[in-house]
Amino acid sequence: MTPDQLHALLNKYGIKPRREQGQNFLLDDQVIEDTINAAQLTKDDTVLEIGPGLGVLTQQLAQQAGRVVAVEQDRDMIPALKKILKIFGNVELHNADIRTFHLAEAHLRTRQYKMVANLPYNITSWVMRYFLEHEPKPSQMVVMVQKEVAERMIAEPGKMSVLANAVQLYATAEIIRIVPPTSFYPAPKVESAVISIRIRPQALSPEPEALMRLVKICFASKRKQLHNNLQAGLHISAVQAKALIASIGLREDIRPQDLSIQDWEALRCIS
Numbered sequence: 001m002t003p004d005q006l007h008a009l010l011n012k013y014g015i016k017p018r019r020e021q022g023q024n025f026l027l028d029d030q031v032i033e034d035t036i037n038a039a040q041l042t043k044d045d046t047v048l049e050i051g052p053g054l055g056v057l058t059q060q061l062a063q064q065a066g067r068v069v070a071v072e073q074d075r076d077m078i079p080a081l082k083k084i085l086k087i088f089g090n091v092e093l094h095n096a097d098i099r100t101f102h103l104a105e106a107h108l109r110t111r112q113y114k115m116v117a118n119l120p121y122n123i124t125s126w127v128m129r130y131f132l133e134h135e136p137k138p139s140q141m142v143v144m145v146q147k148e149v150a151e152r153m154i155a156e157p158g159k160m161s162v163l164a165n166a167v168q169l170y171a172t173a174e175i176i177r178i179v180p181p182t183s184f185y186p187a188p189k190v191e192s193a194v195i196s197i198r199i200r201p202q203a204l205s206p207e208p209e210a211l212m213r214l215v216k217i218c219f220a221s222k223r224k225q226l227h228n229n230l231q232a233g234l235h236i237s238a239v240q241a242k243a244l245i246a247s248i249g250l251r252e253d254i255r256p257q258d259l260s261i262q263d264w265e266a267l268r269c270i271s
Contacts, residue, residue: 214264250263
């Protein structure tokens with residue numbers, strides 16, 4: 001879509017981008033093609049799209065997938081979407097906030113759907129956390145997020161975070177491409193990235209919720225050494241905290257960002 005075509009649509013339907021809702025309309029057709037290709041869609045696939053905007057990505061999804069469930073929060077966008085998408089009989093449009101939308105309403109079943117979306121940046125963290133930790137989970141998510149957030153998802157020990165641990169516990173992630181601000185209207189102030197997240201058949205821990213509770217405790221003060229956070233979070237002595245760390249072969253002065261998922265699992269098993 002060209003800038004002129006986008007502006008014509010916005011004017012036709014009286015729509016103004018809402019920055020508070022993270023509305024940045026994608027203009028780059030190549031980014032859309034790369035996103036679709038990464039999702040490897042077939043007519044057997046059901047796709048959940050969050051924040052379809054003016055349906056630029058939605059139309060391509062409808063041509064590749066068997067069914068598209070599009071959830072748009074902005075009610076002012078719905079009349080335009082209905083007209084733009086009316087030729088596609090396999091698109092179901094819901095005017096709802098994904099944070100309160102019941103997936104059962106769309107009959108989305110566990111591991112039998114994919115998420116493909118240009119996510120509103122203000123709900124990215126919520127979307128990642130919810131769809132990784134709750135059923136029904138998608139089999140794959142191909143989403144646009146801020147570049148910095150994408151890089152945090154694929155971080156290695158030394159740069160780990162709560163988000164990195166959550167993603168890597170439940171999934172494998174790969175950045176597909178970087179997207180410059182000029183690919184959007186209005187142009188955001190940051191670079192973006194398309195990232196593919198494939199949900200693991202099983203999490204890397206038999207008790208993933210317990211592992212993530214431990215991670216969050218230990219990242220409460222991420223600049224502190226791990227033993228300090230363990231001591232405060234588990235209400236144990238400094239000696240006990242240091243002994244736990246030593247027992248899994250880690251150095252005493254290690255910090256939370258230095259641990260891998262495997263380290264956290266070892267620590268969970270003995271704490």
